[in-house]
Structures are given as C-alpha cells and as structure tokens.
Amino acid sequence: MIKLRWGILGAANIARQKMVPALHASNYCDLIAVASRDEAKAEAFAKENSIPVAYGSYEQLICDPTIDAVYIPLPNHLHVEWIKKAIAGGKHVLCEKPLSLTTQDVEDLIALRESSGLLIGEAYATLHQPRLYRLKELFDSHKIGRLSSGHGCFYLYNRDPYNVRNAYTQGGGSLWDIGVYPIVVGRWMFGEEPNAVSCFLDIDNELHVDHLATGVLKFPCGAQFSFTCGMRFPTDTHMTFYTDTHRVDLNYAYSGGSGSQAIFEVVEPTKGTSQTFNFDNIDQYRLQCDHFALAVQKQETFVGSLEHTLAQTKVITALFASAASKQVVEL
Numbered sequence: 001m002i003k004l005r006w007g008i009l010g011a012a013n014i015a016r017q018k019m020v021p022a023l024h025a026s027n028y029c030d031l032i033a034v035a036s037r038d039e040a041k042a043e044a045f046a047k048e049n050s051i052p053v054a055y056g057s058y059e060q061l062i063c064d065p066t067i068d069a070v071y072i073p074l075p076n077h078l079h080v081e082w083i084k085k086a087i088a089g090g091k092h093v094l095c096e097k098p099l100s101l102t103t104q105d106v107e108d109l110i111a112l113r114e115s116s117g118l119l120i121g122e123a124y125a126t127l128h129q130p131r132l133y134r135l136k137e138l139f140d141s142h143k144i145g146r147l148s149s150g151h152g153c154f155y156l157y158n159r160d161p162y163n164v165r166n167a168y169t170q171g172g173g174s175l176w177d178i179g180v181y182p183i184v185v186g187r188w189m190f191g192e193e194p195n196a197v198s199c200f201l202d203i204d205n206e207l208h209v210d211h212l213a214t215g216v217l218k219f220p221c222g223a224q225f226s227f228t229c230g231m232r233f234p235t236d237t238h239m240t241f242y243t244d245t246h247r248v249d250l251n252y253a254y255s256g257g258s259g260s261q262a263i264f265e266v267v268e269p270t271k272g273t274s275q276t277f278n279f280d281n282i283d284q285y286r287l288q289c290d291h292f293a294l295a296v297q298k299q300e301t302f303v304g305s306l307e308h309t310l311a312q313t314k315v316i317t318a319l320f321a322s323a324a325s326k327q328v329v330e331l
C-alpha cells in the first residue's frame, strides 16, 4: 500500500492535539512535514511531534514535490486562500472546519477541484464517528419511531481577546466555531436540508463577535431541530433527539467521548425504560485521515465533500441572515 504523504500548514493546537497523532496512527498516511511562518517554531513543532521536515514558510511546504496532501488548520478567514495555493501546487487538501465563510467561495473551489482533479475535503472529524453512524442507522430503520425533533448544544469558555475565535474579521464567533457542530450532526440525522431557519445572536460587547447563538432548522418533512452554542459557559456538548416514541441522549456528541463515555442512551418515556448502546473508543480523527487517503485512491467517497460544505455553508449564512434581519429565512 502506497501511503499518502502529508504536510501541515501552521503549528496549530488542533494539529498538535488531534491530527498529528491521527496521521501517525493511520495505516494509510505518512506525516512528512510541518510549516510555520516562524522557522524556529516549525522546527520545535517538528521535533516534539516526530515530523521529519520543518519549513519556515507555507509556500516552501507547498513546493515540496514529496508531499501529496496538505492539512490546513489555519484561522477560518485564511482557509480558502491557502486551499487555492495548495491546489495550485498540485496537492490534495484537507481543510479545517468551517472550510469557507461564503457559499461563493465553495462554488469556486468546486470548479477548481473539477479542473485540477485533486481532492478538497472539509475536516469535520465528527462525520467519521462510528457511534453516530449507528445512531443514523437506528433512526433510518424506524425501530425507535420516526425522528421528529432534536436539540444540540456546544458550550465552552473563551473570552481571550487574542484568540482568533474572538476576532470578527478572522471568522470568529460561536456560530462559526462551535455552532457548526450540532448543525452538521442535525442535518445528518434528519437526512435532508432545512427549508427554513431562524436564529438569535448575542454579540459580546467587548469582543464584538457572537458569544451566544440559538437557532431553529425546519426540515421539509416537518421535523424541527434547534441548537444553542456559546463561549461564556462551562464546556458541554450534549445532543437529544426525539422520535414519536423514544428519546435519544448523547454526551460528548461531536468528539465521541472516550472509554465509557462513548455511548448513547435510548429512552422510552411512556414505559420508563432505557437501553444503553456502548461503543469502542475509536479515534475519529484517525478515521478521518484513513477515509481521506482512501478517497484520494478513489477507493471510497469522502464524506466531508465540497458539496456537503456548500449545503452546510448555505445553512450557516442563512442563520446569520435571519439574526441580522430578525426574520425567518427560507432556503
């Protein structure tokens, strides 16, 4: 098996914490290089993370002919620019979420993907979580009734004025950073795209980005899904779904949890009974790397496709439009 040879643009936290271990663990990937705007930072990152090559600029890494694919964990407003540069350098690209802040950019990237023949994917590791595939199967089978509504939250605490998540011009705010997770899982579980959305945003007085957002997605089948995300709260990532007969609860919804936390619970309220589904502790980031490499080899389709990104970006931008206009936005 020829392994996909990767380079990383930026000594980012998410790379250090999740994607470097995932790339090292994958049977389909080799992590070759990291680039930073600061050469010493790149060298230190490479040494700490057993990466053979360090570059002092992103351009140098993109020019390295031994690299097949680039992982982009840069601040949100730089994603599209560096995807385009990596594609021009002949690299496949896996870019962090949210891949783009506008639908027009996604459409341009679809055209670029078609003309280049290279793969461009969005890194929603959540979309590779085995527990959620089992849950989707359960909903689709109607064995626990028909899915009718749900709610997902993502809370964390971040009031650091130097963090890119608190910079409006860099694609900051709670909706772009964490609200996207319940939305991506909600769209997946309901299996269709919403035809109307509404949203309220609370803008932080000092940081000028949304620090609390609540929205509703209405689906053509009549089902409704709501979400809340916020950056002034203790961390919580819970989801609840309701069918006409059952309720499903899951904690650590977007990361899969670890060990005994990788479960979901199906409750039948009228009977007062519940069943717990347990899952092995599988690294969703490693699965994401495996699936991307297999998609490059055309052995499977990558779930974080640009078509998926386009649908997701339409929903997020419609939610912002709803909050700005104080109206329901139809899609």
Ligand SMILES: NC(=O)c1ccc[n+]([C@@H]2O[C@H](COP(=O)([O-])OP(=O)(O)OC[C@H]3O[C@@H](n4cnc5c(N)ncnc54)[C@H](OP(=O)(O)O)[C@@H]3O)[C@@H](O)[C@H]2O)c1
Residues within 6 Å of the ligand: 009, 010, 011, 012, 013, 014, 015, 035, 036, 037, 038, 041, 073, 074, 075, 076, 078, 096, 097, 098, 123, 124, 125, 164, 177
């Ligand atoms: N999938 C997930 O589970 C997950 C989790 C967290 C974050 N993310 C996403 O990953 C991306 C990065 O998040 P992070 O928390 O890892 O960010 P981070 O630690 O701040 O890293 C971002 C990196 O971007 C580079 N950079 C280039 N231009 C920059 C600029 N103008 N300002 C700041 N940094 C700049 C820096 O690398 P150099 O200085 O080395 O060049 C920096 O280390 C975001 O898109 C975020 O939404 C995804």
